[in-house]
Amino acid sequence: MYYLYIATGFALLLSFIVNREKTFKAIKIAVRRFVTILPAFLGMLILVSIVLFLIPDKIILNYLGKNNIFIGVFFASLFGSITLMPGFIAFPLCGILLKKGALYIVLSAFSTTLMMVGVLTYPIEKEYFGVRLTILRNIMSLFIAFVVALMTGIFFREIF
Amino acid sequence: MKRNDSIKIAGIAGYLLFLILSFACGFNPGKEIGHNFLSFSIDMLKLLPCAFILIGLFEVWVKRETVERHFGEESGIRGYIWALLLGGTTVGGLYVSFPVAYSLYGKGAKLGIILTYIGASGICRVPMAIFETSFMGIKFTIIRLMVSIPLVILTSIALGDYLVKRSYKPVKGK
Numbered sequence: 380m381y382y383l384y385i386a387t388g389f390a391l392l393l394s395f396i397v398n399r400e401k402t403f404k405a406i407k408i409a410v411r412r413f414v415t416i417l418p419a420f421l422g423m424l425i426l427v428s429i430v431l432f433l434i435p436d437k438i439i440l441n442y443l444g445k446n447n448i449f450i451g452v453f454f455a456s457l458f459g460s461i462t463l464m465p466g467f468i469a470f471p472l473c474g475i476l477l478k479k480g481a482l483y484i485v486l487s488a489f490s491t492t493l494m495m496v497g498v499l500t501y502p503i504e505k506e507y508f509g510v511r512l513t514i515l516r517n518i519m520s521l522f523i524a525f526v527v528a529l530m531t532g533i534f535f536r537e538i539f
Numbered sequence: 540m541k542r543n544d545s546i547k548i549a550g551i552a553g554y555l556l557f558l559i560l561s562f563a564c565g566f567n568p569g570k571e572i573g574h575n576f577l578s579f580s581i582d583m584l585k586l587l588p589c590a591f592i593l594i595g596l597f598e599v600w601v602k603r604e605t606v607e608r609h610f611g612e613e614s615g616i617r618g619y620i621w622a623l624l625l626g627g628t629t630v631g632g633l634y635v636s637f638p639v640a641y642s643l644y645g646k647g648a649k650l651g652i653i654l655t656y657i658g659a660s661g662i663c664r665v666p667m668a669i670f671e672t673s674f675m676g677i678k679f680t681i682i683r684l685m686v687s688i689p690l691v692i693l694t695s696i697a698l699g700d701y702l703v704k705r706s707y708k709p710v711k712g713k
Contacts, residue, residue, distance in 0.1 A: 383630050387589040394596055401599045409595030412638065413587065418547065420583065423634065425554050428576035432568060465582065465632070466667040474674035483679060490671070491687065494661040497633050504633070507641040508709050512702060516654060519694040520661075523687055530686045531679065 422502040427463050430499060434462055436472060443489060444479045448538065451485035452528055459492030460521065463499045484532030491527045495520035586631045594642050603646045610648035618652045619692050626659025636660035644709060651699025658691035 394402045439462075442454040464472075473486045496517050497504065504513040532538040558576070561569020610618050629636050639660075640653045663684055672680045 383586070383589050387592055390596055391592060394600065402596075405595035405599040406592065407595070408598050409588075409591040412594060413591045416638065420587075420634070421551060422547070424576055424579055424583070425551070427579050428572045431575045432572045463579075466664075466670055470667075470671050470674040477675065483675075486675065487679070487683060490675075491662065491683065494632070495658060495687075500633050500637070503637055507637045509707075512698075512707065512709070515698055515702075516657070519698055520658070523658075523690045523694060526690060527683055527686045531682050534678070534682050 455489035460496040483535040487531035488528035491524035606646035622656040629660040654695035
């Protein structure tokens with residue numbers, strides 16, 4: 380996290396030294412774009428706050444810890460697609476699940492959909508790239524997550 | 540004001556009112572939702588200002604030709620490698636990569652490469668992958684990356700070509 384601040388500060392300083400006007404212009408662009416997209420971010424935050432309440436960690440632990448592959452993968456992809464959590468929460472959660480006997484194939488489906496499929500980021504993605512691209516990209520990502528889960532299952536000898 | 544906007548504003552106002560009432564009356568589900576909202580907002584506010592300042596600097600300093608050369612139609616396979624590297628070092632995840640991707644697209648990057656970048660910023664962020672191995676083991680991470688990276692590139696090319704053929708235009712003026 381800190382290196383991002385350092386990098387940004389350094390870039391800003393360098394830019395300021397080289398050309399003051401361009402730097403002000405850059406800041407203006409930054410502010411304008413930030414403000415333009417803010418409503419979409421607010422929409423996402425509201426969705427996130429409600430979904431995380433409806434699907435707390437306990438429920439995820441409960442459904443993904445079960446040993447039925449189909450039910451596990453189904454709920455893993457569902458939860459992974461409709462929730463949003465940073466890696467530093469998601470992977471410890473996966474670690475706990477693993478110790479509780481969850482299958483790699485299930486955790487693979489969960490973590491991949493979590494990282495690639497964004498139902499909650501839909502308001503932001505469609506603002507930038509339009510509805511069609513957003514929907515198609517998310518469907519593709521879901522498909523990729525299934526293939527990744529399948530391969531994980533094969534390599535860990537959980538299926539076939 | 541468009542009708543759509545009024546609905547949005549009403550929704551946000553209703554949500555805020557619900558939170559305020561929940562805190563005033565001690566309604567626990569409402570309080571929990573409020574806490575979720577705050578903690579995620581704070582997480583994002585830590586990242587977004589930096590991200591947008593860097594986007595602003597990118598817009599004024601980086602020439603269109605440079606982006607076209609490295610990420611454009613003529614960049615070939617190198618464009619995809621650049622997209623993977625850039626995605627792998629993007630902090631935050633999808634919601635940070637969308638505005639970055641939009642900037643790159645505006646400066647002439649190819650759509651398939653943009654989609655590869657978005658995918659890569661989801662699956663192969665380096666700090667996250669390192670963190671992942673400590674919980675899931677290196678075998679898990681390697682399988683995940685080896686399977687997903689080629690698929691991301693292939694589907695991005697396919698989806699990009701398809702959308703370009705259908706005369707895709709992103710949303711303007713952001």
